Amino acid sequence: MSFETFASGLQGLRVNNLWRGFGTAVFFELGRLRERTKRDGSLGQPVGEVTIGIEWSWRIEGEKSIICGSWSDEELWEAAFDRLRNTNVSQIKLFGTLPEVAIFTSSSLCFVSFSTTEGQPAWSFVDRRADTVCSYSVKDGKIQSEIG
Helix, strand or coil, X not given: XXXXXXXXXXXXXXXXXXXXXXXXXXXXXXXXXXXXXXXXXXXXXXXXCEEEEECCCEEEECCXXXXXXXXXXXXHXXXXXXXXXXXXXXXXXXXXXXXXXXXXXXXXXXXXXXXXCCCCCCEEEEECCCCCCEEEEEECCEEEEEEC
């Protein structure tokens, strides 16, 4: 399945969890959540039917300005994340010569990835809605999908 077809199937899914990983990594958990146990046996963040991960270099855009980004004061992040939680995905677009992702939500906010270091754009999607897990990321400047 093409990434565009996959992304159009995410429209309407709810952002049921949005959490911060290490450093500036951000994870969106879409759809129904299920508990996750870490390797040490403790509970981790719940995972959604679909997880969107952005490792670094991102920003949250309002209709007329940037709300905050990965280089903003961290005190601004949580309030902006709250504005994205419990919204629905309205559209996901790719842009740029090397594909970056823009996640539009029902709150009129847009979460945008834009890697600023050498290498590849640092985002991924993991789809757990079927019996087989499928993931999308960028490798050698192109969208790569893996099943397994």
